[in-house]
Amino acid sequence: MEKVEHTVLEHEKNERIDKVITSLDSDWSRTQVQQWIKEGLVLVNEKIIKTNYKCNIEDHIEISIPDPEALDVIPEEMDLDIYFEDSDVIVVNKPKGMVVHPAAGHVTGTLVNGLMAHCKDLSGINGVLRPGIVHRIDKDTSGLLMVAKNDKAHEHLVNQLVEKTVTRKYKALVHGNIGHDYGTIDAPIGRDPKDRQSMTVVENGKHAVTHFQVLERFKDYTFVECRLETGRTHQIRVHMKYIGFPLVGDPKYGPRKTLEINGQALHAAILGFTHPRTEEYLEFEAPLPKEYEELLEKLRKN
Template sequence: MEHFKFKVEELEKNMRIDVFISTKFKDKSRSYIKGIIDELGVTVNGRDKKSNYKLKIDDEISFAIPENRELDVEAEKIDIDILYEDSDVIVVDKQQGMVVHPAPGNYTGTLVNALLYHCKDLSGINGINRPGIVHRIDKDTSGVLVVAKNDKSHKFLAEQLKEHSMNRIYLALVEGIIKVDEGTIDAPLGRHPVERIKISIVKNGREAVTHYKVIERFKNNTLVECKLETGRTHQIRVHMAHIGHPLVGDPLYGYKKQRFNLKGQMLHAKKLGFIHPTSKVYMEFESSIPDYFNRIIDILRNELK
């Protein structure tokens, strides 16, 4: 652990503390600094502060950065489906039910636990509990995602996410019949004001855009392909519920009474495309539709016969 001390000057007053500290480490992203603050803490004048603390003149800040290998996450021998791997990235086909990284209530059995057993060289940008994680998919969402093996690759991939140039296509089964063949949902998202576990449409929320296209219609359901322009938490789930077509099996935003006994929402990260951090060549990976998804689709198709 490396410790640092800073004193706030006139021009730095009113800055958020995570922004201030990130200016002191040009090789670290703000998200990395915020992750360290959230997990290990930071003190101002000897008192613990959160990452959104606004600085005052002459504030004395104490901050520590862990070594990349000083992780609070244990490596676990867990089988994972690796679609591609080189010295910069790992592309994984995540199974339904696996949490991507450790968090309260899920400190073991995650994709990160499995990756740390598989390889030791993961980027440290997102903090000690999320090494290598550039983007996430929900626990009960299956499919493809990319993991960074070093900070250079992580920054390059994160920039593509920020610029909306990473190609992410999902397959979703929703309730009801969508009459139009395609459409776009442009509705800002933020934390629900009352039910904090939920995300909702919020007037001053973060920009969120989902493009959808109907693939197949059934008796009471529609299979759609969703292309993400942005990648907010629960984006597809909230957006489809917003237009009156929540995902089948969704425990948060779906129907209270579900027809099928499912483990979670019918959402699969089908395709992921990005420019490789080193070769600068566009690469695209596709995940086959999993058995749990095909089983329900087969039932719905047979009802049309």
């Protein structure tokens, strides 16, 4: 059973305990958290509380997360776009609109469902619902992901992410015209206190760094390559909005008036890492999806 601890911050004062806890992890639902509270798995200042408890500043919350129930992920035959595979690692190009792993509301049709049909040997570090998943990209972001086929490979790849030695470059189309060719955004990211379903730049957020380079300029838009130094939730989407150039088509962080594209114009184009067994550096590049390329062509013609 995993334990998670949290000290209540000033902006969380007078919030319900279940709301505060749900905001700590995007994978936790309010219903799930309320059940943990009812089962006595949540302590505040070492005492059992009720779901309607209102938090005070400096309250110490301790959550005992129960081990996941034995739940089989249903293997589903899919036409996966695999760029590399051996006995340790799979590199797959995820299409736009596909969720990476099963969660509430997405039990089937995920990348993990397809991977389970493709091969049975995926690492078990992330439990039954996220086998082999080392890192994630959003549902409407396309591009390359590395998947571990055993626990040793999984730990090796995660360590590379922690040590910031993995190459992760994304292609993004943003609103506005960026005047300089290169830039670095170093701004901490955390939950938006006004909208707990969104992330934003906040003083007490987690360290987050994005480097960007302009690839092409249009009248009202800029095509950029973003290199992740850290990997926070929605990092590129939040950082580009923060500097005034939100992603085209982004329903959460972008303007309503945007170009016709289904979801944010963001593609995980380049992925590089050291192979966990051979220690060889591998790098892969996936071309832009057809819809994305056609959008750029329209802008070039205009």
